[in-house]
Structure formats: structure tokens, C-alpha cells
Amino acid sequence: MEFALSSDQKMLQDSVTRTLARLCPLDRVRKAAEAKTYAQDVWQGLVELGIPGLLIPEKFGGVGLKLLDAALVAEALGHHVSPVPFIASCVMAPLALLRAASPAQQAKWLPRLASGEITIGVAISEQVAGAREGAGIAAQSERLNGKAIFALDFAQATLFIVADQDGKLHLVDATAPGVHKTTLTTIDLTRSIGELHVQNVESEPLAHGDGLIAMRDAGWIMLAADTLGASWQMIEKSVTYAQERKQFDRVIGSFQAVKHLCAEMAAELEPGRALIWYAAHAFDDIPSDASLTAAHAKAYLSEVGRFVARTSTEVHGGIGITDLLGLHYWFKRIGLNRQLLGGPERVRHLAAQMQGFI
């Protein structure tokens, strides 16, 4: 029995963190966010580490690691609010292809995904979070019609994996006739979200298995891990600031009112790490626990993330809400993570359903 990271996992964590510390300081994040683009050099750094192929088996040019490894990368990306594709393109899409695609589809797409040559967007929100504004995609006679809002890793995606109204998955070429893309601007400019309209578009179904459930569970865990990393960064920034800022001739971190806010953030957040580790481990090794613990990881981190985001901003006082300080990049990333693939109330509703409580 060992509930801990392996030395390989600690090395992975270390190398991703070092790369992001070098390539992705706040200035770089700000530049990409203001231009509403990915940070290409950061992405290139991740490609050199093999991150796009993290979950893809070696025979397709990947590294063949597990979801817990991906969760550690997601945590580091959240910690640095990195403006790069990841959750959809490096985690959900390869898992869908591995679990639900034909050998021919796998051979065609996985190597290009693993090498970082292409990215793949994911449009399954209606099937997980529920449909807003009557959105949804109908599949009939191998043709797709309708719209999917809140597609992930949207910009520059060569391909989309789309869930239809029955939960079946389809590959959609981003440049196919009848595909219309609209970028959505969210509070969080470090991630690319968009809306996909399809009009009589030819469908290439992913025929096998439970690809949607695996994508959903993995997506929940990645969003939770991203929030864990972003939240810890906000706590660290609060502590540093509270050790420097002086009022009434004392550093504000010596006042219990401030000290206790910092302690509460850390105490609420840290158990979430073990929950994420377990959920990610269960995804690969304890299937019976996978969906429930993934849902709880997503809901728990959404709630604690909101608490940390507002409390950390408050510890910073007035400077906390300025653009200049840049704390808002973490605040907004945590805010986006909370709603993507279902807010906590929705996810807990699904968790109750999974246990047969309704």
C-alpha cells in the first residue's frame, strides 16, 4: 500500500515546473492573453517534454503514461496559468481515440497528436453540463447538424471530437464544408473556448465503447488539478505579500485576521490534492471508483477554488484587484474551471445519480 507519487512522477512534475518557470512568467502570460493567442514558445517547450503524447502509447509516438501523470501536468499548468492547449487536446481527445476509435483512426491521428503537429478540440459540454440555449448536435444518416457551445482548446484545432445528443462521439474536420467556428471570449484569456456550428457535415463516428464517460471523468480531474495548482499559487502569493506589506508598523501577516485567512485557504485546499490523486489513480486502476471520485474532485476543487480566489485577492487588499498585479489571471482561470463541464451543483447531481440516490 503506497499512497504517494513515484520518483518518476516527481521528476515529471519537476521538469514541467522548471520549463514553465523559465518560459511562462507572468509577463509572457499577459502578452498571450492580451493578444488572445496561445503562447507558442511555451507550447513548444511542452512539446519538447513530450506532453502532447503523455497518454499516447509508445507505438503511436507517445510516452504511454497514466492519468495521474497528466493531473500533475495540469496542476503545473494551473500554477503558471499557462496559455496553451492541454485538457482537450492532450488528455480528453487521446483518451477518446484510444478507447473509442478504430485502429485506422488511431493510426491516422494519434502520431500527429503525440508529436504536437496538430491539436484536437473537444465539444461535449451539452452532454455533460447540460444544454444551454437549446444547443446540441443531431446525428442522422451520417450527417451532423446543430451547434455545440463551450468547445475546449478551440483555436487552431485541426479536428474536433463532438458528442451528439445520444452521447455518441464523432470526428469533425475543422475545415470541412458546413463547419462554422465562433470564438467565445470568457473571463479567462489564457484558454481558448469556442462555439461550433455544423450544417449537414459529414460525420466520422468513433464507434466503440464509452469514450464520452472517460472524456468527462478525465476532463473533471484535469480541471480540478488545474484549480489545485492555480489555488496554491494564489496562497503562496498571499503569504509572500503578507510577509512584506506593512500597516500599523507591522507586516500584515502578523495579524491573526490575515494569518487565519491564509491558514483557512491552505487547510481547505490541501485535502483536495489527495482526492485528485485518488481519482486519477482510480481512472486507470480502480474503474468502479473512477466516475464518483472524479466528480467529487471536480466539485470539491470548484468550491475551495472559489474560496481561495476571493480570499487571496482580499489578502492583497486594493492592489489585488488591479490589472498591474496580475493576480486576476489565476482568479479568472479558477472561475472558468468551476463552470466548465458542469458547475459543482451539476456535478454533485450526477454524483448522486451514479450512486443510485435518485
Added chain:
Amino acid sequence: MDLAYTAAYEDFRVHTRAFLEQHRATFPNPYGGGRPAADMLVWQKLLIENGYAARTVPREYGGYGAEPDILKSRIIAEEFTRAKAPMGLSGQGISMLAPTLLEVGSEEQKRRYVAPTLRGEIIWCQGYSEPGAGSDLASLQTRGQEDGADFLINGQKIWTSTAQSADMIFCLVRTESERAKHQGISYILFPMNTPGIEVCPLKTMTGNAEFNEVFFTDVRVPQENVVGGRGQGWSVANATLKHERGMLGDPNAANTRLQAIIELMKDETVSGESLMHNAVFRDRLMQLQGRVLAMQFHGLRLLTASMTGDDVGLGRLIVKLEGCELNHQLAAFAIDVLGELGVLYQDSPHLRANGFWQRAYMFDLGLIIGGGTAQIQKNIIAERGLGLPREPKLARG
């Protein structure tokens, strides 16, 4: 991550299970504190002989003498829960005094006290808090004045659970009044039947007297009863507090409560509708389930780290605060689920679970306060865990 147990541990589990199966007929009633019943004493002896209690205490001091192995301890706890077998005796003597004596006691003190304490023959109470010394425990004023080879002890203790049935007390007494406050305290053992000791039950909001006040008037105690040397009481007490904080905030207790609430929500109805179908209650249940799971997995992480020496940052410092709070919130939620039935108490008609939830809701508030208040815990997390500065000393005036 590898959550499976190796064959050697699975073997140990099988042995434990067989032992419990074999002795099922002699399970005593679970120990509820105070003086143990005769069948509990027999059970305790059997558990020690077979390594299911006092497991790592050396044989020469009355224990089983096994190497510390946290996984085996966990397996024992799991199998006892599974078989609904009563665990061995617990309480301040076994959980706090015995480990402290083994760590810092003299050879004579270890030989005299540890074995009978483990067997449940000596029941102890803890004399720490005073009316004027709560969170600031080191400001305690109970004094021991040197009188020949003895101390004459005068003062008052409070929150002394088990004092009415205890044989002995381990007590913090100011014996070196000329020294600075942390350096003037001694940790002293003495019998509760020593002349000059008066015990007054302290009834709490639950309606029961779970605590006592203890008054000392010229209580004569030999100086040789000091543990760890005169003036060393503060560091000896800190060794003991470390053991106490580990006892509070057990995540498995939270899971037991959660499972009971799930059953409650399935069984109880309002106007014919199952409470599980109430979306608001269901959402609160799911929130609590998420927190219980997080604390359980956090516990597994700490367990592994204590074997491997892995750094868990402030992981250990948060357990008392979060665990006690979670247990209290579970009790509060159960009361809300029961609604008007949830305020029934004592021997009322329609009472649910013998009034457990209200009693827990009230008593657990005491656990949030005791053993280091939530506010003290937050200071510890902020100062030792996050590196924030200590409170500046207030000017003495």
C-alpha cells in the same frame, strides 16, 4: 500509487479476521470511558497477548513488543470495524500518559505504571487546563511548593474528563516560580485519593457531566513523582499533546457518520417523500461526501508519508482543524435532515438514534475548542506551515 497490500499483509489480515471470528462470543460492550467492566479487562488482556492492543509497547513494559508498522495497525482497525469488534481500551492513560512515560519517564516510572495502565488497572486523568490557562496553557498557576522531599500542591484544574473515576492524575504544576513561565512547570504523577483533592462534576450543554473541576488544597506529593525533571514539564506536555492531536479528527469516524446519514436519508420520509429526493438535502449530502473522501485519502497520504518520510508540507497540521469541523458539520446536517425530529432528546417518543446526533453536535463543539482551539490550530498552520510571523508579544502592563 499502489493501493493493494502485499501478500504478507493480506496474511496478517486473514489472521486478524480468524482471531476475531474465534472470539466473537466473548466480545464485551464497547468501552465508553471511565472504569472498564470486568469483561472489558479480560478482553484487553487477550488483545495485548495477541498483538491487537499495546502492539508496539516493549514486552518488558507490558506490551506486545512488535515493531511499529502503520499498515498492520490500519489493518487491525479495519478488521475490528468490519467484525464490529470492540477495540481495546482507550483514554488518556493509554493514549497519552503511557507513550509519554515510554519517551521521557524514568526506568522506575515505566516499570511501575505502564503495564497496569495498558491492562486498564490504572485509570488516569489529565490535569492541564485551568480556569485562567486555556489556549495560553503555559500561564498555569497551580503551584507546587517545596516542602522537604515533597511538593505541597495548591490550585485548580478544569476540563478534567474521567477525574471522578481515575486512580491517578498526570498534572502540570508550577514548581519553579522564579523561572520564566515555560521553564517553571513540572509534570507530576499522583494518586487521586491523596488527601486534599476535591472533584466536582462539570455538567455541559449535553446534560451530562463529561468533565470535572479538580481542586487541590495542600496536596502532598513526593518530588520523585516528577516526570522528565523539575521545570521540564512544558516539553514533556508537548510530547503528550502530540499524541492527543493525532487522536482527534479521525477520518474513519467521519465516514461512519456519513454512511449513517445516507441510510437515514433513504429511510426517513417527509409527507411520504424520501429525503433523498429532496434536491437541497441531496446536494448538501454530496458536498459532505466529497469532504469525507478528501479527508480519507488525505489520511492515506499521511499514512504512507509517515512510513517513507515523504514531505507532506502542512498536511499533518490541518487534520485536527478540518477533521473536527467535518465531524461537527455531519452532525449538524443529520439534525437538519431530521428536522423537528432532530431536536428530540433524552428519552422522548419518536427519538432517533438514541439522541446521538444532538449529543454529538453539542459535544463535538467541545472537541473543536479542546486540544488546541480552531484559532490556535490556524495560528499553527499559518506560522509553522506557511511561515507567517508569530504574534508580536503584547506589552506587559
